[in-house]
Amino acid sequence: MRKLAETEDLSGLVRDALGPGCRVVAVDRLRGGSRKGVYRVRVDGAAVPTVIVYSWAEEENFWPDRRATDAEDPLAPASGLAPFLTARRKLDVLGARVPRLLLADDGRHRLPADAAVVEDVSADTLEALLERDPARASAALADLAATVDVLHGHLAPRYGRPDPPERGGTASGASCGQLVLDRALRDLEEASGREGRIAAAQGCLRDRLHALAARVSPRSEHGLVHGELGPDHVLVDADGRAVLIDIEGLMHFDVEWEHVFLRLRFGRHYPALSRPGLDPRRLDLYLLAMHLSLTAGPLRLLDGDYPNRAAMRGIAEHNLREALALLP
Template identity: 80%
Template sequence: MRKLAEIEDLSGLVRDALGPGCRVVAVDRLRGGSRKGVYRVRVDGAPMTSVIVYSWAETENFWPGRNGVDNGDPFAPASGLAPFLAARRSLDGLGARVPRVLLADGSRHRCPADVAVVEDVSEDTLEALFASDPVRATAALNDLARATDAMHRHRAPEHGRVDLLEQGGTASGVSCEHLVLGRALRDLEEASDRDRRIAAADGHLRDRLHGLAALVTPRAEYGLIHGELGPDHVLVDADDHAVLIDIEGLMHFDIEWEHVFLQLRFGRRYPALSRPGLDAQRLDLYTLAMRLSLVAGPLRLLDGDYPDRAPMQKIAEHNLKEALALLPWRTGTPLPLNKG
């Protein structure tokens, strides 16, 4: 049985952040966190009525364990206080809005895990505002475009997560396209083990990935990307600024990887974020790779006890169909049914 945080676990931490007169009155774990716990903590006796607590406790990580993870791989799981703070420094330096940190502690003295107390920006995500307040959403989307432009123009001669590069480390892989291809082939193998439709198309998908990768030409500088920048990872503050969250995976990488994700997640609103000059060959390879990642990842998460199962199943099913639709099928033969 997982032990998630309760009032008594977070009260001392929040008092240290806000002062001894602060009293915690309610704690709610927010939905969606799969690698860290995200808690809205409501308080009395402080200048603010609530804060957000991030907890990177092992019991908050719902992903099944994987052996042999290469920490130099930009796609390796990014979790913990160090990558969060490194990402926040980088984004803040570029003028991209991120939550203000009120307390950060990796000592394990206050809590048996890395923790941070940050400002509670808003309960409004950009995704929610698209439906409830289109005027505010448009302003925030334009602000997000400004932030992503600043990030993508911030170039580095090496790819890799910012916390690794900040420490003088070197990322794995000779190139971004090489890393994406290797990851896509692993995702394909995992997805094939879990779904007959992917298994039936395994050879065609494998050939397609190799063919697309062969068309990509070398590159020697890389922009700064969030990695999972969907409208659910953008909060909107009282001034209609876009506030980036879930930033631990921030890395220097091909900006085409970000643009593929932006296009998938923002849909008809993507033109506000689109920019000229993107590499068409990279976009083709990364689109298929992203679809396979969004099949294998959710299915892997569902191997465990992740609670919000229906949305993950929906993500996997949608992206499975989209991945198969990218194949140049010529026979018109129906694909086999899912194992389930």
């Protein structure tokens, strides 16, 4: 049985952030997180009624395979206080709206894990508003589009995480296209071991990936991308601004990688985010690779005890079918 954070666990941390006069009255773990715990904490005696706490405790990580990942690989999972703080600083400098940081604790003074306390922007995600309040959502979507334009226009000659200045960024000899191909082949192999329909088409899918990758030329400039920018990772504040969350995966990369994800997640609302000049060859490769990633990842997560299992099965099934539909 996992031991997740409760009121007494978070009280000291929140008092450190808001002052000794505040008292925690309720703690709710928000759904959806698979690598960190996200808690809405209600308080009395403070200038704000609620805050959000991020906890990167081992107990909050539901992924069954926690082998060390290559820190030089921008497509490797990013999680932790350090990448969160680095991404937050970068976004703040560029004028992107992110939750205000109230406290960062990497000394594990209050929790047996790195943690952060941030502004509780809103309970409204852009995803929810697109269904419930189209007028308000439309303004926030336009603001998000402007933010994405700034990020994608922030070019760098090297791909990788926006590391602290002392590290200077990451890059290897491989192009972004080669990185995506290599990961897609790993995802294909992994998904084939868990799902018979993928296994039956493994050879055709492998050939298709290689054929698409052969059409992609290396590129010398890379935009800044969120990495997982769905409407559930955008909040809307009281001024109608789009607020980016789950930012640890921020990286310089081909912007087509982000646009494929935006198109998948925003669906009929994607035209507000679409831009001319995208490389159609990259889009073709990255679309198939993304569907394979969103098949293999959820299937791997289901090897463990992740609680929202029906949603993960649904994601895997949808992307499995979409991947197979891309075969010629």
